[in-house]
Amino acid sequence: MGKNVNNNDWQVKRVKVVQLESAEISYRIFGEAEVKVVIVPALGSCSAEWWHLAERFSKNKNYSVLVYDRAGYGMSSPSSIKRTPRHVAEELAQLLSKLNVTHKVVLVGHSQGGLYIQQFARAYPHLVKGLVLVDPLSANDNIFKIKLTEELYKKSGVNKLKALRIGYWLTSFKLGTFFVPVLKKAPPFYYYNHFSKExxxxxxxxxxxxxxxxxxxxxxxxxHDEEEIAHLKEKGNFPDIALKLITHTPRKAMEEIIYYGGTTEEEAQLIDEISQKLMKEYLTFSSKSELILAKNSSHYIHLTEPELIKKAIEDII
Structure with a gap:
């Protein structure tokens, strides 16, 4: 098991860390029962975004919930290996082994986390009872570059690199703290503002x-490296396990695309139609798949309609 951490700088008391071959990983387990649910957050998101949900989910006394920071996120150290989907899955497998979780679990993956749990299910099917994919990233995401004009692609918000590079530049020059008021109005706070102080x-x-x-x-x-993700497009080698696909409602997503991207309604509709089509490809991976529409959500479904995720988890368990 991991060691307790009481880092005054991070102001946390219940986060633990465990040493893997490639990185030191921080995590929290909610509940007293056997770990049966593992949550894998989105690109650029740390585990704390899910703490209140893991606590809520674990109110069911039959299972506990594991939430962790991938290498390089939160209190986890950088990894000594490349951030490929295969390596991310390998580190999760090592984490589960270190925590003595050798039985099958339900994996919940949001956005890019969805791509990672797809990879994990392929590599470690003996550890997977089912998947809950929450607005997941598709291995065919590069198709946006083909289907959209260069100008519309820039407006679409699909490419996350510009925002990430700006964030890296600001924080590298220690300017990040000056933008905390702005961050508190951006996701995830934009969708949920009742996080604990911790x-x-x-x-x-x-x-x-x-x-x-x-x-x-x-x-x-x-x-988005075609050599690294080609195998994630294949359907034949995917285990026939329970798969719950929870997607956003087009109306909500289109409103945000129009507002933030400055697109027309027709352009926003095209962008979202591609997005929905890519996500629904996951339904063809398993005969035990189910589509669930989050009727009042855009991308951050876990913060706006968490009851859908809780039900999906318990249906599989």
């Missing part, structure tokens, strides 16, 4: 850490 401090600290942006940039690169 979680809020952790999230903001992570957002002012250059390594988190550097890691996210590398993760984004490899999740």
């Amino acid at each position: 979680a809020e401090t952790y999230i903001l600290k992570a957002f002012t850490k250059p390594m988190q942006y550097k890691t996210a940039i590398e993760e984004y690169h490899f999740s």
Whole structure:
């Protein structure tokens, strides 16, 4: 098991760390029962974004929930290996082994975390009972570059590199703390503003850490590297396990694309149609798949309609 951490700088008391071959990983377990649920956050997101949800989910006394920071995020150290989907899955497998989790679990993955749990299911099917994919990234995400004009691609918000590079530049020059008021109005706070003080401090600290942006940039690169993701497009070698796909409602997403990207309604509709089509490809991976529409959410479904995720988890368990 991991060791306790009481880091005054991060102001946390219940986060533990465990040493893997390639990195030191920080994590929290919610509940007293056997760990049956593992949450894998999105690109650039730390575990604290999910703490209140893991606590809520674990109120069911039949299982505990593990939430962790990937290498380079939160209190986890940088990794000595490249941030490819395969390596991210390998580190999660090592973490589970260190925590003596040798049975099958339900994996919950948001956005890029969805791509990672897909990779994990392929590599370690003996450890997976089912997947809950929350607005997941597709291995075919590069198709946006083909389907959209160069100008519309820039407006779409699909490419995350520009924002990540700006974040890295600001934090590298220790300017991140000056933008905390702005960060507190951006995701995830834009969608949920009732985080505990401990979680809020952790999230903001992570957002002012250059390594988190550097890691996210590398993760984004490899999740769009055709050589690294080609196998994630194949359907034949995917285990026939329970798969719950939870997607955003087009109306909500289109409103945000129009507002932040300055697109027309027709352009926003095209962008979202591609997004929905890519996500729904996951339904063809398993005969035990189910589509769930989050009727009142855009991308941050876990913060706006968490009950859908809780139900999906318990249906699989």
